[in-house]
Amino acid sequence: MISLRGAIIGGTIALAYAGGAFAQEAPDRAAALAAWDDIHTVVSHPRCTNCHVGPAGVPLWEGLGHEEAGDQAPVHGMNILADESRIGAETMPCRTCHISAASENNVPHAPPMIADAWRLPPIEMAWKGKTSAEICVQLRDPDSNGAFTPEDLSDHLRTSAFVAWGFDPGAGREAAPGSIPEMQEALAIWVAGGTPCAGDPHP
Numbered sequence: 469m470i471s472l473r474g475a476i477i478g479g480t481i482a483l484a485y486a487g488g489a490f491a492q493e494a495p496d497r498a499a500a501l502a503a504w505d506d507i508h509t510v511v512s513h514p515r516c517t518n519c520h521v522g523p524a525g526v527p528l529w530e531g532l533g534h535e536e537a538g539d540q541a542p543v544h545g546m547n548i549l550a551d552e553s554r555i556g557a558e559t560m561p562c563r564t565c566h567i568s569a570a571s572e573n574n575v576p577h578a579p580p581m582i583a584d585a586w587r588l589p590p591i592e593m594a595w596k597g598k599t600s601a602e603i604c605v606q607l608r609d610p611d612s613n614g615a616f617t618p619e620d621l622s623d624h625l626r627t628s629a630f631v632a633w634g635f636d637p638g639a640g641r642e643a644a645p646g647s648i649p650e651m652q653e654a655l656a657i658w659v660a661g662g663t664p665c666a667g668d669p670h671p
């Protein structure tokens with residue numbers, strides 16, 4: 469059954485993707501949820517969650533060969549703490565090792581370096597330890613994600629040196645799955661379909 473809302477969204481998407489892969493098919497809630505699943509495979513990847521951690525401010529070293537027995541994700545070595553500043557200003561600043569300059573990052577296990585001040589995101593952008601539905605609800609609402617609107621999210625994907633590094637981390641690190649344009653496309657489908665999250669009451 470096509471609701472008026474669905475028809476309007478369908479029309480928008482047909483325009484936005486005219487000639488593209490989605491021209492024939494008006495996206496519905498199911499397509500938007502599937503697009504969210506694609507977004508979630510990225511935002512739950514260690515190249516993103518090692519920084520997108522909670523209030524403790526301890527960055528992680530997951531997926532880098534430091535795993536030990538047990539379910540706990542390995543924490544950053546050397547007792548590094550980002551603290552409230554999120555850049556370790558209170559103890560040892562991240563830049564002591566993660567120099568803020570573009571780098572090939574081709575030395576395995578060297579501290580990654582990018583052309584931005586290496587730091588943890590604000591606490592409200594934490595993803596580690598949250599379910600897909602929890603991150604979904606957090607990201608769709610500017611009030612719960614550091615005031616990022618859907619357009620801001622897409623712009624951030626396009627411009628952030630952190631995101632660019634996550635998809636091309638160098639030095640034998642496993643990259644985040646897919647590509648930035650693919651993630652932006654999934655975001656567009658999710659937004660056009662009304663940013664549904666698993667567990668929402670059915671419209």
Ligand code: HEC
Nearest residue numbers: 515516519587588589593613614616624630631634635644
């Ligand atoms: C080195 C740490 C670091 C890594 C790694 C990192 N981020 Fe972030 N991320 C940040 C910071 C810091 C911000 C806050 C905005 C800013 O200062 O640029 C942020 C903000 C964001 C936001 C803004 C919205 C929000 O509510 O979370 C998105 C989206 C995002 N990052 C996506 C990603 C993705 C996708 C990856 C992995 C491919 C990733 N980040 C990896 C540090 C990181």
Ligand code: HEC
Nearest residue numbers: 518519527532549550555556562564565577578579587588
């Ligand atoms: C004393 C040096 C040092 C300091 C200070 C330091 N780091 Fe690191 N960091 C490293 C090294 C070395 C690695 C690479 C570990 C590896 O690849 O096995 C690393 C890796 C990381 C990773 C994992 C990246 C990935 O591949 O997923 C994150 C996240 C991270 N650091 C965050 C931080 C943050 C945030 C700060 C500041 C609060 C910080 N680091 C301060 C040395 C440092």
